[in-house]
Amino acid sequence: MQVTRVRALRGPNLWSHHTSVEAVILCTPDEECIDKLAGFEARLRARFPALSPLQPTGHDDRIPMAHVFELATLDLQAQAGCPVTFSRTSATNETGVFQVVVEYSEEVVGRLALELAEALVKAAMDDTPFDLDGALTQLRDLDEDVRLGPSTGSIVSAAVARNIPFRRLTEGSLVAFGWGSKQRKIQAAEIDRTGAISESIAQDKELTKKLLDAAGVPVPHGRVALDADDAWAAALEIGLPVVIKPKDGNQGKGVTVNITTKEQMTAGFVAASEFRDDIMVERYLPGNDFRLLVVGDKLVAAARRDPPQVIGDGASTVRQLVDRVNLDPRRGNGHSTSLTKIRFDDIALASLAAQGYEADSIPPRGKRVILRNNANLSTGGAATDVTDDVHPDVAARAVAAAHMVGLDICGVDLVCDSVLKPIEEQGGGVVEVNAAPGLRMHLSPSFGKGRAVGEAIIGTMFADGDDGRIPVVAVTGVNGKTTTVRLIAHLLTTSGLRTGMTNTDGVYVEGRAIDRGDCSGPRSARNVLMHPDVDAAVFETARGGMLREGLAFDRCQVAVVTNIGSGDHLGMNYIDTLEGLAEVKRIIVNNVALGGIAVLNAADPLVADMADHCRGDVTFFTADGQHPVMSMHRAKGRRVVYVDNGQLVAEQGKTIHRLPLAGVPITRAGAIGFQVENVMAAVAAAWAVGLAWDTIVAGLATFAGETDNAPGRFNVFNFRGATVIADYGHNADAITALVGAVDAMPAKRRSVVISGAGDRRDDDIRQQTAILGAAFDDVVLYEDQCQRGREDGEVLALLREGLKDAVRTQHVDEIMGEFLAIDTALDRLQQGDLCLVLIDQVDEALAHIAARVAAA
């Protein structure tokens, strides 16, 4: 067995909606049916007992090795704890070649699982050992390393539940939600609106206290003391008992609490001076540590935090007591459990010493022994949810504290006896506020209920009903895509939306090219969705990108399929039937959002059939309003777009909009059939997005087919009284449509310039000239450097063969080089002639023609 190609499908794809790894597998004839391999399955199961039952994939009972590989890849991930369920093996039209697709939750984990599965299969084949535990540990560690942490993860899950799309921007915790101008970002428990200044304030304890005090939030008052006497004076000003501590100290070093006498104060001052020169005296707040979580203008969770502790039984040593507590199965080692094991380290020993104990001391029965002055879950502390106990006044103070500092998400540290009563009544106070607080203690507290914190955070960023999406229109088909995309983008722009567009010429935002070249793949679409100035997006969605990587978006509002016709690019990527091609083009229809619309060509059966695969609604279009598909659809009261008596008609039930084609320049008053098709598709898409009809009419009137708008799409020039049309048409359907369009234009003598793309099948190349031979008097064939894998002269020969039975063509030239071919045709033109130039290097050829026109 050989793994020849591995791809990551990062969006909805041919196989499923899931992110997946796709591998092409070559199997030897023996491997096509593993039953032929004696003892293989037994050896395999010995190495990986959890492997799912093997099922035949095809019409017969054969189980190919590819399927084994598929299941191993899936099950290895599942056993390592990844939430994956989908996998599939599919035979291709080549013998022994299979495509295997396996879902992943993290791309690198999926790829690693592929490698490990390959090793497993090989080990079972060769009867060599396989380290299953090692493999699973490797996967689990990698997964824990790359997947989102629990805080960020909870926010992302809440977004997903609200149908808000998300994208990780880094391997860390920076995540973008929504698309284009509606994007918001978080970084762990911090949102994009939170100011850097507010975070700095939260780190300055003195300033925080000053601000909280101004907001009427109780804080432990205090001041800096110069010496021990001054400290005692400060204590008397503040009121006993007090705390003395180094200013800006950490980890409780040099802190003496609950000072009530001058002697204690003198000792405390000496202790604090060992760490810092600046010494603070502060009111002592007795009681418990609480963490109040404020999101927006609400308190959403509260937890009491207890430091790691054990309770004496009068018989066991502290060490034994700790060991016993650590036996609790809820206490794990990492961040994934609601409790963590208590560490018995130097800090614990120091803490014990402060309480007069050693590791082997036996505390009396009922004595509470603290092992660390820090209630963090990660060091063995415990969190108890007390959200429902919080007195409204306490909640109000927490919100006031967060608001005063300016934090949208704020962890407020409160010390008091109980949150059941107002803070003021019990002499408690807020000691700190925290930006980007940890959420774990609220999501999965050690005791009590978990709280919907992620939901609350998403709720502050996105109003109810806002899913952060902008209208996305995906366009695919064999011909007419680029013009349809440009036209839809033009209509959206006319309505005032800042529009992003990708197509085979480039990426455009608000009319500015931000990238050039063939940009019909998912990377360009993703870039548009990330652009901060985009209110709506239109994507030309080519088959290549869909096969290579899947879609750039999980759902689109509108999917437009212009046509399949007799296809294009057949024979590539194991797709050699029109049905197979349609299945690829259908991916965008499969992924229309609920409430979205698929715009489908009613006259193209393969396209019309896609309607059954759309979870949204369908708008059918074709010029013939009486086409059976149209009639049926209309009868059901659903949307149809067609042409009637020189008018484009959009109809749904009793609603009928009529747009005269005379007002749509690119159709030449309806004369150019394929442009009418493009206009129908674009109008249906604009209707689906909800554009006003006035806007659509205005947009159609201002869209011109000239080079600026759509280079290489029926660009018409006047050259010395002759008509020259340049187009990028490069398959039989496109050429048929062009012939139809130019036939409608009067001309004395007709000539055409054409080359063939070498990556098309022989028949497809021949067919192009076969069509042209019936419509043109002169044909100029050319060949350029870029032969896409063909020998020199091969394409020319095929083109010539297509002209063998031409009924009209009288004269054929064969030229090397595109410009020379164009020049040859142009030089021959007389007044009133017509010349169709099928250009290949779009920009260069158009520039060349334009230069010739200007010079003429």
Add this chain to the structure above:
Amino acid sequence: MTNKSDLDFLRVTHLRGPNIWTYRPVIEVVIDLGSLEEQPSNKIPGLYERLLEWLPGLVVHRCGVGEHGGFLERLRDGTWAGHILEHVVLELQNLAGMKTGFGKTRSTGEHGVYKMAFRTRDEHVGRAALEAGRELLRAAIADQPFDLASTVAQLRELVDEHCLGPSTAHIVEAATERRIPFIRLTDGNLVQLGHGAAQRRIWTAETEHTSAIGESIASDKDLTKTMLASCGVPVPEGALVRSADEAWEEAQDIGLPVVVKPYDGNHGRGVSLNLATEADVRAAYELASRKGDSKSVIVERFIAGDEHRILIVGKQVVAVARGQALWVTGDGVSNIIALVDSQINTDPRRGSGEDAPLNALAPEKGAEIILELQRQGMTAYSVPQAGQKVLIQPNGNVAEDVTELIHPSIAHAAALAARVVGLDIAGVDLVCEDIGRPLDEQRGAVIEVNASPGLLAHLKPAEGAARPVGKAIVEHLFGTSDSGRIPVVGVTGTLGTSLIARLVGCLVNLTGVQVGVVSGQGLYLGHRQVAAGDCTGFDAGQRLLINRTLKTAVFESNARRILSEGLAYDKCQVGIVTDLEGAADLAEFYIRDADDVANVVRTQVDVILPHGVAVLNAEIEAVAEMAELCDGETIYYGADPAGTRIAAHIAAGGRSVYLRDGVIVLATGSEEQRLLAVASLKTATAKHPTSVLAAVAAAWALDVSPTVLAAGLRTFDAAAKTVPH
């Protein structure tokens, strides 16, 4: 000649708010001149000359004479030491870089004792300048030497330590220009512009809208580059390579010349710029992989041109500075020394003399140039190929303002870069040959986006005009018309002022507006008493002004507070004066009678905004007279509508609040609106009808409707004591 006790400071007070001297903070000193009372300046030989020699800047002090040289004229003709000290202290502050102008000296009426006040921007600096000024003056009088230089140096250090940094100070100045008030929240550069709910915070060139996530993205250069590239902002294309072969391959793909640097490098170690040949790229790879301790090395397009700093505020470009990099272009024959001589040192500004603004460059001697050439694989004696550009100095210390020249496409790209990163204020670093040409014509690129950019390059460019970036930032925060102010009500006097303050607070609160009140009885936020006891001080007042929830703030004040601290607010919407009692308690401030008190209390009326209202007790003539000092409207209150002041005010069409037949009346001219009978008030409240009238007038001035006023009055209980919490 002078006694030790001469120039004795009896008391030094920092008045932090509007005071009897001026609207702005001053230091006030009570000075006992001692024997110097008998020696005006003209009686001390050589004093004039010595002071002028040490402090020649005194010539611009206008003083009472009101013109250039005004003070010197007084000094020559004879003036007393307190007054001289005032000018010496101001001049020392100026020399230390803290420009101020205001000072005043007045006799207290006691022999030889003067009150002197001088403006200062910082208490520490002001107090130190005062001490230093006394030393200087004593030395000048005694004809002893004085080390001015070290004194000024010490003061400068204090200015650096305590005053706002230049960028922050510039923004604060721009706000002050628009009469937006400011409060420093820390000893550093964190400043609140505006008050209460209308405030905005800044910290140097960060605003409260500057996203923490945006800053974190900006600090991650790789992430920034990726995000910018995906949105079409040009950045230097680059690739990670793991061998010299790969490096050369990528270099050809990217296009020469290239930069080669370690993946995890710092401080430019192992970085090679401007590599144009295969040999150089390979050598640079080896260097980078060695210095970076890893095979991973970055190959990046080398961007030729000048480095520009583009300052974005909001969505706009507000300033562009060009840091001139110095380049030479090879001719294939000359070495670098020759090229520098013919292409750089020919600049007429360059020379070796002291007068030349710029130095001539010697590539074989200057350590930085040698290093720069080394990074490009060259020495001063290398001969670059014809047409090859060689960097001599990356960002020469010369910043030139080129704001007017920026091409719209570059402005768009820079503003987009800030938006993509998510910063409201950003310094975008862009390298290109010509800022005035479209970016894609010249393959320029954004190399960095900086949060909290320094503003100095735009405020003090070496060439070109300074840009009003502070104004742009203030506009970004406040729009074009917002004043950053919330309505402030000040109540000054001794009779019923606490009651008035609380009642105004309650009445405004009824309209649904969050109100804060400080009075002699405590601090209130809405209905809640947060603190008990006397809260009329400056610090308690600041608690209201920094509170982000408050939309109206009410302050009780009195003559003692004004004299000892100044008012807690710089301007107010409504100023109430009830009476001029209490002179007897103010002897320590040299206040002797009601006239003196009036002179203090008028501060309350002086700070009323032009569209504000003075609420004055019509029954005390000296209070009623203060209407003339008010920039805004006056509402009189008093029990009797027939009193002379109110009667005249009615006749003139002004607003008044009085009692008619036991009913509280709001009058506009002679048009009366009856509010409610005093008898309808709670008993404890009804005992203070005049105070109620004052509060009603103030609430009316804040547009509280009569219906709400009546409802509020009916329910307000002057006796009710709320427990503070």
